[in-house]
Amino acid sequence: MNKDKTVYDGFLTVQEKDFRMRILLPPDRQLKRAKLHCSWKLKHLLHGYEHIVKQRLQQSPDLVSFILELKTVLEVGLKSRPECSSISPPHYYSQLISEIETLGWDKLLFIDTEFRTLRLKAEDSSRRQHILTIKFQSKHPAEAPECLADLPVPLAMTWTPQSNLQQLHNHFLLVLESLTEFWDVLDEIDSWTWILEPEKPSRADTMRRIAIENNVSIKVEVDPRHPKMLPECFLLGAEHVVTPLRNKLNANIHSWNPNSSVLHNLRDVLEITFPSPATHEKSNFSTECGICYSYRLEAAIPDQVCNDPRCGQPFHQACLYEWLRTLPSSRQSFNIVFGECPYCSKPITVKMSAQKR
Ligand SMILES: [Zn+2]
Numbered sequence: 001m002n003k004d005k006t007v008y009d010g011f012l013t014v015q016e017k018d019f020r021m022r023i024l025l026p027p028d029r030q031l032k033r034a035k036l037h038c039s040w041k042l043k044h045l046l047h048g049y050e051h052i053v054k055q056r057l058q059q060s061p062d063l064v065s066f067i068l069e070l071k072t073v074l075e076v077g078l079k080s081r082p083e084c085s086s087i088s089p090p091h092y093y094s095q096l097i098s099e100i101e102t103l104g105w106d107k108l109l110f111i112d113t114e115f116r117t118l119r120l121k122a123e124d125s126s127r128r129q130h131i132l133t134i135k136f137q138s139k140h141p142a143e144a145p146e147c148l149a150d151l152p153v154p155l156a157m158t159w160t161p162q163s164n165l166q167q168l169h170n171h172f173l174l175v176l177e178s179l180t181e182f183w184d185v186l187d188e189i190d191s192w193t194w195i196l197e198p199e200k201p202s203r204a205d206t207m208r209r210i211a212i213e214n215n216v217s218i219k220v221e222v223d224p225r226h227p228k229m230l231p232e233c234f235l236l237g238a239e240h241v242v243t244p245l246r247n248k249l250n251a252n253i254h255s256w257n258p259n260s261s262v263l264h265n266l267r268d269v270l271e272i273t274f275p276s277p278a279t280h281e282k283s284n285f286s287t288e289c290g291i292c293y294s295y296r297l298e299a300a301i302p303d304q305v306c307n308d309p310r311c312g313q314p315f316h317q318a319c320l321y322e323w324l325r326t327l328p329s330s331r332q333s334f335n336i337v338f339g340e341c342p343y344c345s346k347p348i349t350v351k352m353s354a355q356k357r
């Protein structure tokens with residue numbers, strides 16, 4: 001870098017990785033009193049090796065041999081670093097194997113090459129298949145493993161250093177049993193109605209948007225702990241269709257029978273039969289948005305409808321909001337935009353959704 005040959009700046013390549021470094025020598029160019037500036041990556045890598053670097057600076061006859069020495073130190077550092085954090089002491093493996101042995105190898109669906117992530121299978125009493133993913137910490141069993149499962153409730157298990165895989169699996173089975181009624185309720189809805197949302201319900205999903213007729217649907221939120229109780233209901237569609245349904249719901253709500261299924265109760269209180277895959281095509285209900293001409297916009301489906309009984313055109317909330325906002329004739333009050341339906345020019349309003357703000 002300079003005429004005096006006291007400042008050197010450049011890259012050190014170790015295992016195809018480049019590390020920026022700078023060496024500052026004193027005016028007498030004595031290596032012993034040299035200063036080394038490193039990039040943060042290099043610093044991180046040399047952490048714990050500082051004394052070796054210092055020693056090499058003291059002992060190396062010249063700059064070139066020092067750099068070669070430094071390269072060796074880094075080679076060793078790079079080789080040992082990523083592994084020393086992932087390789088566990090031998091008893092970790094013997095402990096884990098014996099735990100799998102006790103549980104039964106037939107329950108093991110998957111194990112990664114580092115023996116860190118396991119997938120166990122479980123079947124509930126209604127013969128539904130479930131998967132429990134377990135990520136062990138290197139200090140297993142002293143530290144609680146991370147558990148993941150497709151459940152509507154948290155898999156709360158108190159882990160102690162004495163806990164093992166068998167106990168974890170048993171706990172998972174208990175949680176599954178406590179949810180069988182919830183899944184029975186939803187499975188019935190899923191097989192006898194057209195579900196508009198979620199697109200592919202998972203075992204964790206508690207919400208269903210069920211098609212009633214074209215552009216009319218009901219959103220129900222089933223409580224996993226009390227699945228047969230009256231769920232939270234929300235009717236979606238044009239006012240002239242939704243109002244009579246809402247009136248029936250309010251008038252018949254007292255006859256909700258907690259011993260019967262949610263689907264049967266919904267049929268009774270709304271006094272309707274839901275269109276089902278046996279009687280209708282799904283395309284009857286998945287009407288596209290009148291602005292973007294598609295059905296799904298990211299995850300959203302058209303859930304705003306023109307309230308004019310002769311129009312009833314559905315729109316995505318985001319599309320309608322953007323459309324009305326650009327019209328000079330529309331006006332906004334707080335988060336509601338008032339304007340005209342792009343199809344029939346009758347008054348229409350749209351609320352700006354919280355996440356669009
Ligand atoms: Zn749209």
Ligand SMILES: [Zn+2]
Binds near residue numbers: 306308311341342345
């Ligand atoms: Zn309209």
